[in-house]
Amino acid sequence: MRKATYIHACHALCSWLGDVTVDLRALRYFVETVRRQSFTQAADALSVTQSTISKMVRQLEDELGQPLLVRQARGLQLTDVGRVVFERGQEALAVAQALQREVDDLAALSRGTLTVGIPPMVNVFFSPLIQRFRAAHPGIALQVREAGGDVIEQMVAEGELEVGVSILPLAPHSVLASDVLGRYPVCLVGTADAAWAHRKRPSLALLHEQPVVMPGEGFALDRHLRQRWQQAGIAPRVVAESAQWDFLLSMAQAGMGTAILPQPLLQRLSLPPELVVRPLPATELDWAVTHVWAAGRYMSHAARAWLAVCRAG
Structure with missing residues (x-):
């Protein structure tokens, strides 16, 4: 024109x-x-x-x-x-x-719908928080959308979700605001013959050219690991990827490779006695669970109430 x-x-x-x-x-x-x-x-x-x-x-x-x-x-x-x-x-x-x-x-949270995006590896933490929210705000229909952290970040950025959960650091060039819920160790899990098994506090460098099993593409932990490997010049051999941590553990138990999983998840699973578990130094890698939302965009009272319940939880 x-x-x-x-x-x-x-x-x-x-x-x-x-x-x-x-x-x-x-x-x-x-x-x-x-x-x-x-x-x-x-x-x-x-x-x-x-x-x-x-x-x-x-x-x-x-x-x-x-x-x-x-x-x-x-x-x-x-x-x-x-x-x-x-x-x-x-x-x-x-x-x-x-x-x-x-x-x-302005109906004072007496009605409405809120959808929260939560990754599969994090959802075990949110059952008590969901119960508290429903008890405090019974008029709000709370729904959960399950997807990997990378996918949830994209959905929040595009306005498909108001609020979601992911893992720090966020994707490069992200415009999302974040509020950390907690930081936890990331552990190596494998058999006694693994290259790192004799160390009490092994480093990521010991995984160089070693077989590993890990969460797949679309998961924030996968992105975080690959970023750290690239920064450190480490090149593990990824032999299996899955969104199911029990499958990753079974692969580690079978000697397929080292599983890399957050400590809180391991504490909720029955680990076979032959598996060795070692936490990585926090300076190398940790599991920082965080809420994310679009900075500067209007946030509903229901979403604000959800964040308040989680912060108090």
Whole structure:
């Protein structure tokens, strides 16, 4: 769009907004039609008739006095003014949605839904916290989404989740805020013939060119380990990856390689007596469990209440 044409369109929109009362419903119908490039699909998505969509779009065009859409055989094309209305309309609808959410929150946590993302390796810690939250806020439907820490961080950053749990350090260039719940040792687990088994406090360097079994891609611990290996110039041989820590232990017991797991998980499992467990120095690696949320984004009262329960827990 040429600059002069765009400026003219912006002035026209500002004049329109100053002279008419904008119907947010009509604006939402117009934005949905543009997104889907179809009156029919927009009507299906919004559970209204196609004639209602067409009527609302015409209403916007009549109020502005200029066409917003050019209907062609190949689809819908925005006019200059239509492009401005579409761009600013998305912003207006987002503000209206945020406002409605904040107003709904004033119901003093008596209703609502909160979904928290929790990795499989961490979920064993959260059963008592979930019980406390449900007891304190019975009107809020608490749901848990299970995924690896890397996936949860991405979901929170993209707004799919308000709050989640991951492991520090966060992914590079992350814009998420964090609140550490606890730090724990990471342990090597293997048979007595492992290269590190005779050390009380082995280092990661002893895993160089040694077989290891570990959580797979998508888990924050996997990312953390690979970062540390790269920094230290260490190159273990990854022979198995799994999200199931009992499987990783069985692989270690079978002599497949060294399992690398957080100490709190090992304390909850029945370890075979032939397995040797040694904690790594905290200076080399630890397991820092943390909440994450998008910095600067509105956080619902339900999410704030969840964080408060976990901090007090």
